[in-house]
Amino acid sequence: MAAATTQVTQNWQNFFSPATPIDAKTALLQHGAQLQPLLQAFAADPRISQISAQVTNVQFTSDTTAIVTYDLSLQGQVVQPAAAGQAVLEDGTWKVSQATLCGLVAQSGNTAASAVPGCSS
Template identity: 50%
Template sequence: MVPVRQPRTTAWAAAAVLVLLPAAAACSDDGGSGSASSPTPTATAPATPTTGAAPTGDGPADPAAAEQEVRENWTTFFDPDASTEDKVAVLEKGESLRPLLAAFGGDRNAAQTSVEVTDVQFTSPTQATVTYDLLVGGAPALPDSKGAAIFEDETWKVSVKSLCALVKLSGDAAPPGC
């Protein structure tokens, strides 16, 4: 008898291990803000601060513009066609993770992984909870995942902890500090 495989779990595990395992060494808990209870992916357009999206009081001055920026930047981060430069610009502490992001650029498995942001909830002037679907080959592999966006350097970015949460899901990775 052939064991029945769980396609969603298998696809996600394969994508996570092959695409995100190199991130394990780069993830650290060095005071990075934001939290993630599950993975964090997606990307499309380069990060450019949105006028009026800066935080004030209990949240962004322009929540609609800030939400649009979060969605665009998450999409960019997980866009297999986005340049390393674009990904560095939309990841918290991205410059320090440039070598990791450059390694993703040449990985054929990374070309199959993307995200679709389904909800953004601002939890403070500089943080938001992001709900997203992780897609592998365009099909949902990890629906309704939670991650975080961080307002850093006048830009809403994917949190490092969200990236580390995805690495942890592979089951094979035990990244230090994540």
């Protein structure tokens, strides 16, 4: 599980890195192709370029899912300590779960989430 923990951590932090292009983020997101319009809409928010995540714990709940504890930062300041999200194994790669991204978008107040299949409630 050490290799899986490393992949979850790296992929999670890359997904939330402002330096990672949308196409690469799409590859690190569960159902990324379906949610790419949401990623693009979310990226239009200027705050997104100032967000990063630091994984503090990965706990596997099955062979294909893990709970990820992370600190979400804005401009280098932690704004959501010990946040919890889910990573899923999809096509041999550990990815940020669709539910995690949709939840964060909903928290941001961005209405784009409700217009994307998979994020609407």
